[in-house]
Amino acid sequence: MCSTNTSLLCEIKNMKLSGDPELDQQIRNWIKWDRNETTRNQIMNAVRCEDWNTLRARLLNRIEFGTAGLRACMRAGFDSMNELVVVQSAQGLCAYIKEQVPEESEWGDKGIVIGYDGRHNSKRYAELTAIIFLNNKFRVQLYTRFVATPLVPFTILRLKCLAGVMVTASHNPKEDNGYKVYWSNGAQIIPPHDAGIQESIMKNLEPNGDAWDESALCANDMLNDPYESVVPFYYDALKKLIPCSMMEQNGKCSLTFTYTAMHGVGYPYVQRAFDTINIKQPVPVTEQVEPDPNFSTVKFPNPEEGKTSLELAFKRANMCNTPIILANDPDADRLAVAEIDREKKWKIFTGNELGALLGWWALENYKFREPEGDISNCVMIASTVSSKILRAMGEQEGFTFYETLTGFKWMGNKAIEAQAEGKTVLFAFEEAIGFMVSTNVVDKDGVSAAAHVATMACYLRSKKCMSLQEKLRDIYETYGFHTSVCSYVICKDPELIKTIFTRLRTFDEGQENTYPKSILNGEFEIEHVRDLTTGYDSSTSDQKATLPVNENAQMITFIFKNGLVVTLRTSGTEPKMKYYAEMCGKPDDKNWDKLSTTLKRMVEAIVDEFYEPKKNGLQMRAD
Template identity: 65%
Template sequence: MTQEENASKNQTLSGDEKLDKKINDWLEWDQNPKTKSEINELVVKKDWATLKLRLCKRICFGTAGLRAEMRAGFDSMNDLVVIQTAQGICEYLKKSYPDKNSWSERGIVFGYDARHNSKRFAELSALVFYRNGFLVHLYNTFVATPIVPFCIKELKCLAGVQVTASHNRKEDNGYKVYWSNGAQIISPHDLGIQEHIEKNLKPQENYWLIDEETLKPMLRDPYEPAYFEALKNQIPKSFISDNGKCLINFVYTAMHGVGKAFVEKAFKQVNMKPFIPVKDQVEPDPDFPTTPMPNPEEGKESLDLALKTATESKCEIILANDPDADRLAVAEIGENGKYKLFSGNEMGALLGWWVLLILRTADPDADIKNCVMIASTVSSKILKSMAAIEGFIFHETLTGFKWMANKAIEEESAGKKVLFAFEEAIGFMISTVVPDKDGVSAAAHVATMARYLYENKLTLQKQLEKIYDKYGYHTSICSYVSCSDQKLIQQIFNRLRTFDNGQVNTYPKSILNGDFEIEHVRDLTTGYDNSKADLKATLPVSSNSQMITFTFKNGVVVTLRTSGTEPKMKYYAEICGKPEDKNWAQLSATLERMVEAIVNEFYEPEKHKLQRKSA
């Protein structure tokens, strides 16, 4: 019986029969003693509820791949699920590229971070492709995530995978999938891969046998030197020369991840003196002993040691990568002696200004009208305001670099020069050398920018003020409430969509008893947008995630959405002043008052069940 016939038969089984079949499949297919034993122990205990949870719902592609807890079960990250995933990607690539020569000539690249099981998951995946006649590039050791998409472009690979869970807790791991253009996969590839995974669930026997001799022809470290050479070429030679005279000092933390070696090389490549490491966090450690949630976006909660090191060393700038080094957090000492942690939106403003400066330095006659910058819809509109004055093209995309990178590649194919893309979650892409967020290159650029500003009697904070003076004050509040109950999340968003006595598409019309009126609502879960004549949203719609944007009459824009990787409901709010609006404190106070009201009123019936993070 074929797997398709088995799937059809499975649809007619009762709940108990389905669970029995899933148990039997797991025990037959899994060759990892630890995870096989986990399922066996649950069977012995007759813990049917846990078995149903683990086995009857399959992990699905989310943010360009998979992310989940490492444990036994089809809903989790483990050897069996990884092999099944690799089989599905392999079969989908065969269908997409039927010329077998491309399998052996272009192949696929696999990288991995320093988390538990990352190396093994990458090796198992690589073996699947090797057994199917693909040229495989498997790194000898862990790499920063941006190196993988760079390698795909340089080697013209068919695809690539980075095994990482980014900034998640130590119990998690993930599987980030890139297409042949070097960008994270979007539809239809994600749906096609998922379909082919489900059609090829039974693993081949020879996909489990990893040994040194089998791995030997796959192991290589492709194009790492070329990455650093490409980074050097992004920065004017005069700036690199002047970096040798840098008088400011940098503290750096890798958050127990892989970034240290790569940022060291990046600093050396751009002629920057070595940084001061946060000793207890700078080397890879998959247990993340000093920061259980290794996410620099969390601010002082995760950067305590970096702040302590910087204070003791009297350093001006703190740079922090997340564990796979694709994101970057930045802090700077202020005139009051305290460190200011910049938001992703603030760094987006600074780097947007910076890429224009280095473009005009390198090419004073550059055609700005042919240049492009991109931001996600939940990020600051500062680039849009800059574009209105400077004349470059600005695009807004859905949340996530999979959308921004694919848009960048589309624009580049049309003859445009893509300068920069960013998202508020401290993700930055400078040029399209790496079509993804890149915390390594961003660290080198920020260090060079800081050196340039300090030489010109400025700081990052003072330059940000100059940007607001020219383009208008933009301030945002981005935070979240934690909620792992999917039914409750659905209930909250459904209530917002039926605010007027349960009627469909009757969203809230105001907050604070009418003090602030809502002008437009865009719902990218349902496709509703009352700013359009036909009431239809123009950005892509997904019923698998929740996302509603409210635009108020005073210009405040607030987006509520669910996270694709964590049990959170996020909210993003921004107020955009005009250059002539100089009362920045009043604008900030208005935004704070509105955000407090939105959280209290929109989540009000359920807020006692939610855990809110202070903004």
């Protein structure tokens, strides 16, 4: 009797296909290679309906490593997340590691770690990855329960693994999933590894015969669950960062916290973190603390969205009289924080504001732990789209500030580079509520960030009689007021996005490297432009950017003469054109309202004049 695949191949052989040789070959490849009935039938049904445009989009484009690895909608197609693409990606990654580490003994000794979140198919994708590596004589550390993303890079460093994979789409919609890859240094992959892995995937597209053979997962001595041998040490490392006096203070503090996992995996990990640092357990948002791949109570499972995603948390906090809300995203690598003020109004801190607070806290904590420590040897890091508040702090306090490209893959690797030079890396952050409060994990970590925010809040309440908001104002008094607006417009047409950015870089009658010179009819003039898509930078002597350039991602920064800096860029994971604007005041500039008003007015003009949302039919952010 013919197998389903053989039967479908016979059917296709007798069908008239598109007539496009490349597309027709990819159709045959998919039916031959895919072992998942659902996605195989999706392609077959499109063939039967002669939906060549859909097939062309799905089969002639391939998903590639972006800001957060592979991430896309779960459906059939080489441009999407599905079992075949996961098998191909795992085969390519495995082959690349073998090229980089040719000693077979190391594959079995060090191996690879694999984790997964609570999304649809995450466990399945993780197991398929494990099968590929087990069949290639690798030791596989496969978590057998939902795991917070930061534990994968921590496991790499703890067990000296060759690489790691986390199956997650973080805060993306429920239809999506992703595949995040870490290298042996515990950081997300950057060039040349990302390109090397992609090239290796393309050389290993046809699945091996045993790629779906689940027997590899049964009674295999090379397969381990690392939870018990790794997770306790994660919390030991967290505990070492908080002085005993502060943990004693935590136990006495009357502050309470409401916590939401946003239907993700974070709750048990945050519970254990709070036990570790001697803080009473947070009040859970019961509807959202258990993993739910449908994210049933929120439109977007992203605490960065603000009020719309935190509605149930506000309700719970008000009912239980807890003044602070802590919210992880579904894979627990990000953290949002809200605090109620004396007028009973909730303040949701931006990522930049939390970066200021946690930057101050990282330095304060370092001084407690190392009273004789050399601050001039310390380092803090932020991405280029994030607030420059750490730079202002460093200028006064004496530590070094580094700026990187967008994404923790760049900040994590920069932290490792600084450590190799003998520096002490205290903190790194990105405005998209990602925080690294030590190098225990060289990636953003929402679990440890929650523990540090809670300890900081208890310290401020007990020792300074201050709220988080009051401390933020104190930081601005000391280092200068920094106010920012970070948001986005939605555009699902890649060609339109390209047209919008091309217009900005050929502004003067189509000439290259000519950009807008001002906004609001010349009221606010632009002093410098940096384009990290083309490599142009008007501020350098040779007009070449010093940060890495990526011609496949749109990113332009405008620096205005009045001090406003705005970066326009495309998202690496969602159909968004983002904008990040900040006004940086000096410590002696106390007219904060004027700075805020000017920022708001300028941002509105920038979005209107540069993105032209009405003309281009762009969708504005709802919240």
